[in-house]
Amino acid sequence: MNSPKHVAIIMDGNGRWGLKNKKSRNLGHRAGIKTVEKIIKSSIKNKIKYLTLYAFSTENWKRPKLEIKFLLNLLESFLKNKINELNENGIKIKIIGDIKKFPKKIQVNLLSSQKKTINNNKLNLVLALNYGSKNELLNAIKIIKAKKMKINESSIVKSLYTYGIPNPEILIRTGNTKRLSNFLLWQLSYSEIFFEKKMWPDFNEKDYKKILDKFKKIKRNFGNI
Ligand code: IPE
Ligand code: IPE
Ligand code: MG
Numbered sequence: 001m002n003s004p005k006h007v008a009i010i011m012d013g014n015g016r017w018g019l020k021n022k023k024s025r026n027l028g029h030r031a032g033i034k035t036v037e038k039i040i041k042s043s044i045k046n047k048i049k050y051l052t053l054y055a056f057s058t059e060n061w062k063r064p065k066l067e068i069k070f071l072l073n074l075l076e077s078f079l080k081n082k083i084n085e086l087n088e089n090g091i092k093i094k095i096i097g098d099i100k101k102f103p104k105k106i107q108v109n110l111l112s113s114q115k116k117t118i119n120n121n122k123l124n125l126v127l128a129l130n131y132g133s134k135n136e137l138l139n140a141i142k143i144i145k146a147k148k149m150k151i152n153e154s155s156i157v158k159s160l161y162t163y164g165i166p167n168p169e170i171l172i173r174t175g176n177t178k179r180l181s182n183f184l185l186w187q188l189s190y191s192e193i194f195f196e197k198k199m200w201p202d203f204n205e206k207d208y209k210k211i212l213d214k215f216k217k218i219k220r221n222f223g224n225i
Pocket of ligand 1: 013014016055056057060071175
């Protein structure tokens with residue numbers, strides 16, 4: 001039986017959930033935070049070592065200004081209110097993505113959350129923020145060129161935001177949509193993909209456990225037989 005080390009999640013469906021249940025997309029985003037907390041706890045319980053959450057994509061800047069502002073405020077208050085609890089629970093925060101596009105105050109918060117939790121090892125919580133795979137690969141190529149490294153698989157892996165993190169065995173996308181939306185295209189090349197009908201705020205520990213159990217029974221070939 002396979003035990004997954006790394007689960008990556010595209011947390012989709014907040015907006016639709018919010019419109020349906022609260023007449024507001026933003027209240028859907030707020031409800032999504034509760035699911036984030038549940039899935040972090042459940043990951044620890046299930047001995048997952050890396051949990052990567054797609055929280056803001058390089059394409060999400062196309063959204064209305066007010067929604068972007070709401071998302072950034074949510075991120076800021078999540079860090080402010082939860083950092084001590086995360087730290088006490090042995091969670092190490094790692095950011096992937098180009099956070100230089102975020103307001104200075106949030107950048108400082110993000111970097112200090114990483115620093116504060118750097119010695120923890122119960123769960124690595126990887127937050128994908130202003131993350132896009134195409135941007136990550138372009139950035140990697142620029143690094144390789146600047147450092148005059150040889151072009152091979154190893155130099156690419158070393159130059160990605162995810163260097164040091166094993167590839168996800170599992171990708172979950174909630175929200176009843178079957179696409180990758182520019183998420184971890186290199187890293188997901190051999191992942192098992194689970195598309196969930198439920199919107200992110202409705203996704204729960206039971207749904208998560210079901211996926212983890214299903215994964216354990218999958219025969220993974222990696223091109224072999
Ligand atoms: C995903 O939910 C959360 C973020 C992109 C931050 P959406 O906001 O995309 O929700 P839907 O897909 O519009 O319902
Ligand atoms: C993917 O969801 C990004 C995040 C969950 C952060 P989107 O809702 O932005 O994806 P598309 O635009 O529907 O593909
Ligand atoms: Mg969406």
